[in-house]
Amino acid sequence: MSLESDRTIRRYQSSTGVTVYKLPVEAFPSHFTNCYLVLDDCVTLIDAASGWADANEHLRARFDELQASFGEKIRLRDIKRLLITHGHIDHFGGVNFLLKESQATLGIHELDVSVLQNFKERLILSTKNLHLYLDRTGFSAERVKSLLEMNKWSKDWFQATPVNLTLREGPLDGSSFYVHHVPGHCPGEVCLQLHDLLFTGDHVLHRTTPNQSPEFITRYTGLGHYLDSLKKIGAVAGVRVGLGGHERDIADVPARAEAIRQFHEERLARALEICRAPKSLADVSRELFGKQSGYHVLLAILETGAHVEYLYERGHLVVANMDKVEQEYNPVLLYQAR
Ligand SMILES: [Zn+2]
Ligand SMILES: [Zn+2]
Known part of the structure; x- marks a missing residue:
């Protein structure tokens, strides 16, 4: 995923004038996760990177850069809402660090709530499967x-933490976000829509086809769910740009979703041939x-x-x-x- 990393802070404006910053954070050596700061009525951060010490400091440094390069006097403590696109550690691992720095409400889709709240249990059970x-x-x-x-390398490394905002399909109360549930890559994967901007998490990426695994191991993963979710997100109207959890922006989300679908069709044909x-x-x-x-x-x-x-x-x-x-x-x- 690192090949096409975008390491530059970028500024966006939604069609209704909400300012958004893309903050690429080095979650693991050479593995960048894009966190997004949304300056709506409620200051929201989408994704928390990995929580590794270097990643936490990199995230803090990116806020310093916001002030130096864009004149934004926003600090980590100003984050009021922390939304996690899915229960993979390069996206949620930094939540404990951020909850120490701020009083943010923590939200994730209902199918990934237990990944944060019962981290060890989920990992041990999925490792059994x-x-x-x-x-x-x-x-x-x-x-x-x-x-x-x-x-299970991360078993004793992440401290489980309570979730106080459960995301479900539909408009997110008290916000301008619309939650699209897109299971497949992860059970509780969501794409968050803010007017004409779509935060795609790892569901659709600029270049990489997100890793798949069998539903035998974890419910709501599996290629069937994933392909359905690609169709679903490709049909969302009014999206100007897709903002992925890694890599560069996605200029045409429906076209990229279709290209990923075709990639999997070809891989299915090869597997059948083998x-x-x-x-x-x-x-x-x-x-x-x-x-x-x-x-x-x-x-x-x-x-x-x-x-x-x-x-x-x-x-x-x-x-x-x-x-x-x-x-x-x-x-x-x-x-x-x-
Ligand atoms: Zn992921
Ligand atoms: Zn990821």
């Missing part, structure tokens, strides 16, 4: 163990993405799993080793095109 899932992929026990460790002979998920992942290392192995198997799950659920793939599946607790599944 991931374990069951990885055991079916054909990876060695050793590899599964190391991927599970990677998945499965002309029976294949494990590990086989399919290797053929789709080549040899990967470290965290990228996990991203690749999840992306693969999302596509295979989509094809299986729609009857395009069958399980080729049903005898074994019927007899054993959780064997490797072999998928084959029908």
Whole structure:
């Protein structure tokens, strides 16, 4: 995601005259998350970056730059509302830092509330599902163990925190925002519309196709939800520009949503082609993405799993080793095109 990072603070004005600043923050080394400061009646910050010490200081420094470059005398303590686009740590990790600096109300979609309030529990439970899932992929026990460790690196790092504003589809009370719920990349992903500006979080990005994972592991993720949400956001009227959670602005949101949809159609076709002979998920992942290392192995198997799950659920793939599946607790599944 870092390749096309936009590191420059930018100023926007909505069609009704609300000033917005884009604040790219280095959430992790070379990984920038865009936070957006919305100077409406209620000063709102969209997304909090990662909460790493350097990221927190970078966010503070960006506020200093606002004063130096744009003459805005706004401080962290002036934030009244903190809205999180989705429950991924590069977007919400900084909430504890910001809640110490300000008295802000904290809002996130109802399907991601528990990620903030019961952080450890959610992570442990999804890691259980991931374990069951990885055991079916054909990876060695050793590899599964190391991927599970990677998945829960943040377990003791983020302090769970109460949410006091639950976002749901529709207008957000007492604000000019409209909440579009767009599950898929994350269960509680939202795009926030402010007149002709659309904050797209990680749902639609300028260049990257957001990572997918199977709904088997976490409800409301999965490619089916994601493609429905792309269609939904592509049809929203009156959007002049999309402001993504990473990278550059999206000049034409419907066109970008359509390009991402086509990208996934092609990947689905490739996965189906690979499965002309029976294949494990590990086989399919290797053929789709080549040899990967470290965290990228996990991203690749999840992306693969999302596509295979989509094809299986729609009857395009069958399980080729049903005898074994019927007899054993959780064997490797072999998928084959029908
Ligand atoms: Zn994300
Ligand atoms: Zn992100």
